Amino acid sequence: MTQTLGLAGAAAALGIGMLIGLERERHKGQGELRAFAGLRTYSITALLGYVSQQVGGGLLLGLIAGCLAVIVSTAYWKSRDNDPGITSEVALLTVLLLGAWCGVAPEQATAVGVVVAGLLAYRDKLHNFARSQLTDVEMRDGLLLLVVALVVLPLAPDRYIGPYGALNPRTICTLTVLLMAVGAVGHVAVRALGPRYGYVVSAIASGFASSTVTVAAMGQMVAKEPEHLRILAAAAIFSNIATVAQVALILGTVEPALLSQMAWPLLAGFATTALYGACLMWHAPTAAASQTIKVGGAFDLKLALIMVVTLTGITFLSSLMLHHFGQVGVILTATLSGFADAHASIASIAALATSGQLSLEAASIPVLLAVSCNALSKCVVAGVSGGRHFAVYVIVGQVLLVGAMWLVTWAG
Template identity: 30%
Template sequence: MELSESLSRLSASVGVGFLMGLVRERNPGTQAGVRTYALVAMLGSVGAMLIDHGVQWLLPAGLVMLGAMMIAALHGRDASHDAGTTSTVAVMLCFCLGAAIWIGPVLPPVLLGLAATALLHFKPELEGFATRLKPADVRSILRFAAVSLLVLPLLPDAGYGPYDSLNPYRIWWMVVLISGIGLTGYLLLQLLGSGRGALFVGVLGGLVSSTATSLTFARQVREDREQADSAQVVILLANLVVLLRLAAFTAVVCPGALRSMLPVLGAGLAPGAIAAGRSYLRNGSRHDLGVSNPGEMLAALGFAALYAIVILVVAWLNDRIGTQGVYLAAAVSGLIDLDAIGLSTMHMVAAGTLTPASLAIAMVIAYIASLAFKFGMIAVVAGRPLAQRLIGPFALIAAGLLFGIAFA
């Protein structure tokens, strides 16, 4: 290993230890602070370094000795202090991260170190979050862990059915992706609170469900027309977040299509963001977002069935009438579920059966169809006060997307 790389790895190791120790130093009852954690990370790196020189025993011995030292330091403390389990685990983790930084790729252990630092720092918030969770929320988290960590690895990664278009692994992986984003948005609402203003609620509402968010605030306007301005902000932001989600899905599923997708999505996002910003500056009052937990198993299974159907329909239409069939499927599916058609067409791009340019056109068609459906729903539920405020911004978003398709 070259000297520059060695110094870089050692610096990263000390940096991770320093950050973890900086957080623990703020705890008055801690037995280890900045210097100790930095030294522990260095010890882990030195132990890993000596493996190349035949000293294989230092790493496991060092880990055992650290654990014993922490337990001995905590022995006999009075009951008013913390039991010290977190400190013991954190010190041992810091040692392992220092070793991992030296042995393998630097980024994964550094990210783990940052995550550990965040967990140590946000102790009060996490404890409050845990107490606010309902039993149904905990069950949803466990179900999501089951569908992602237990079910997904067992599914075959092969094509079945007509056109070999049904891949159980990929279908369920999309379920995990959608459910994970929705559940994350919902839990953030529980952790940070939903009364943080129209900006915060709109963005997180878009992560949970832009349709549910639009319907929720349309109902609020029906009950109280004075809320129309704030509802406009929330609904606009929730639907703009959908464009960001599409960009994120593209980056994950078929990153090669980003060059075609980003200019188009940006052309729709820009005028919508300007309209939302103007409305927010005019009225940024606080609201509660009343959406339900999206992590339920029935919702995940329903999306899996819908996604499989959309894949079959898109494959059949593409086989019968070519690319125009994909566009027809996008228009129909956009009325029901934008994620399903989006992920299925992205999968076709990744497989080489659809071009990135055709993907961008299909996404614009699906998004405009979805936007038209939501506007109709809002007009029926909330009436003119909210519909009149949204027709202009919705039209600007649609025009921007069409402009992006025409000139991108």
């Protein structure tokens, strides 16, 4: 009906004004100390912005905005002793502009209006998060992540350079951002869910970037939090779920026929890993799991850079072997590079199968070898980073994973 009458923009403007005005009305107070604007003022202001834009365009809207700024400044000057903040004043000007925007793009304006209302409604929680929960280290890491993602990454050239054309600066920066972002997501999960489930969520998310790095990170935490040994070991095991899932995604993307051939071995590895990890969590001490976690940085930049350098080295080595030794060299490199990370190795093998340089039957064995080599490297990393007890849990999990995949392959 509003579309037929041409009032969709006006309706959107009124809705935005009423939504934000309702939130401000609940917090404006009463009596002489009440705030200067509430439900009616915000609703009228939104409609005023819409009508100004429709009648006089940008010029009239600018004049109205100037007059409103004078009124808002006067109201702020009168109440600055009681409330030094300017949130309501800025919100009123925002409502005016959103009302005007409704004449052009009501959907986008409404979405922005909902976000503004949410920011106003959750004022206390946002203040408490910024002042009490967010640490200086987390703030530093967050800013670093934003700088790398929004400044460095867009400036990185998207072309292959260096010997054999193996290095792509954009790809390297993207991988760095991915590792940092996954680490930050895991950190938030631990802060929100606690050690028992937070470490598991963190490990699965980090596993999509590098399960080997995740095992190393969990092992390092064992030294700081030995009471969480079983939980951290379970998290390290659960990172294999991400490995198996990503292997399936890579095979399905590069060569779907190879995924069909490897479906049952991958499913067996997935089920075995999930079952063993759940058993470790089930027997984890409840008292230890309920303890308050230690708050550190959002991610480990050193581990992320080490992983980026490792994968870049694998790519360079694969290009070198392909240039000098052809297909045999690439298969050997892909298999051995599984010691560092299985993802790049399997992508190389699947690409060879897609191009016809490697048959589907012959590709299954290198895929399993890459996963096996990667599992062996995780066992070594677990022993170095987390000690003997942590390594035992991880080794058992890796043996079950690899054994299940090879067994189903041979049985098939």
